[in-house]
Amino acid sequence: MPTTINESAIETSFEYIHSRLPEEFKSVKLGIICGTGLGTLVETIDPATKHEFHYGDIPGFSPSKVIGHASKLVFGHLGDARTPTVFMVGRFHYYEGHTMQQCTLPVRVMKLLGVETLIVTNAAGSLNPNQKVGDLMVIHDHIFLPGLVGNHPLIGTNLNSFGTRFPSMSDAYSYRLRRLAFLAGHQVGISLDTMHEGVYCMVGGPSFETSAESRLLAQNGGDAVGMSTIPEVVVARHCGIQVLGISLMTNAVVITRGRNAKKDVLIDAGLPHDHLAHEEVERDAIVANHEEVLETGAARTADMQRLVKKIADLLVTDQ
Structure with missing residues (x-):
């Protein structure tokens, strides 16, 4: 994977994918990033329409080394409305040694593919005692610790063809999409007592947080903590893509x-x-341990699948 990202590198990745897609997927409006243990979301698409690209074959992409991340880009029709969708099954993580720009390259590629709405999912630790293991949290704001100290995906020469030098993040998570997420949960029978709104905090990882670090985050408004998502959200908003973030509480933080x-x-x-x-x-x-994260992800898979499919359908009818 390259150490720097520019328009040419993004275009090369895009052209490799775009040139190999059938006409029906030459432009997709919905993108989904599947977090740890949630890669089975891709099983919700019609297998007859599925087109897969392994990260190792795409210029600029690199296979994830994290258990629970399958490392493939998948295209298919999602939900009853058969929405053309691109799934990122497994993400690149900062703690794997990638730069923030490398971690967010796929989001830039999604923009070139036509994506207007991005659903980002992750496994997270709950900092809020009202959020139990297995609950879902719709993200309404975030605290980007690596970004606050200079590890930010927009550092360096601004990619003007994608967005402005100084994008606002005060509206990073669309109210419209958050509302659709709760409506979708209600319509597919997920108890809204197990769905929350909250603030997601990103730490660099790969170690889980100390109890003192966790108290710091909780005392400053954090409801959940994880090691991903925010760089992708920042770049998506820089590109003008609307974002919905959903965290699955896979462990209670100490x-x-x-x-x-x-x-x-x-x-x-x-x-x-x-x-x-x-x-x-x-x-x-x-x-905390990674095995618990994977087990909880597997246990809540069916609910996540039903939720995301319904959100995709509501996006069509809510235009």
């Missing part, structure tokens, strides 16, 4: 302080310890 070693010693020694009344928890029992 926020409590854990056992206080000094307090335990004081207790054992029979010494005063009330001034060290920190909240205690057996941390080992709730440590």
Whole structure:
């Protein structure tokens, strides 16, 4: 994968794909990025219309090395309305060693393919006690920690053919699309008690957050935390693409302080310890792990499939 991205590199990727597509997919309006464990969303499309490109064959793309990411670009008709759609089954992650520009190259390619609406899904850890494992969170805002310290996909020469030098992110997540997501959930029988709106925080990864880092995010308005999504959203908005983000809560983030070693010693020694009344928890029992992320993704697959198909159908009727 190249270390820098310019219009020529994006055009090369686009031409490779576009020249091999049948006429019905020469222009697609809907794009979907499938997050960890959610790649089975592509199974919702009509297999007779499916066209696949492996990342390793596309100039500028690179296979993902993360379990749960199949590394292919798939075209097909989605939902009852048979909406021509491009699926990104597996994404590039910053923690794999890619630059932010490399991670977001596929979004630029989607723009050239005609995509006007992008649905971005991810697996995330819940920072909000009201969001349980298995719940869905419709993203209404984000905190981009890598971007705030300079690891930003728009750093460098602006690609003027795609967008302005200083795009606004205050409206990154479309109200219209968020409303359609909840309407779709209701119509396919997903309890709205298990669907929320919230703020998604991106950390660089690949390590899961410490409890102190998690408290920092939660205390500053974060509802969920993950290692992706925001760079793609930023570039999509730079391109003028409307965005809907959906996070699947696959684990509860450890926020409590854990056992206080000094307090335990004081207790054992029979010494005063009330001034060290920190909240205690057996941390080992709730440590985050990738296996839990995959298991939860698999368990909620059917709901995610029904939800995304219905959103696609509502997009057609809501024009």
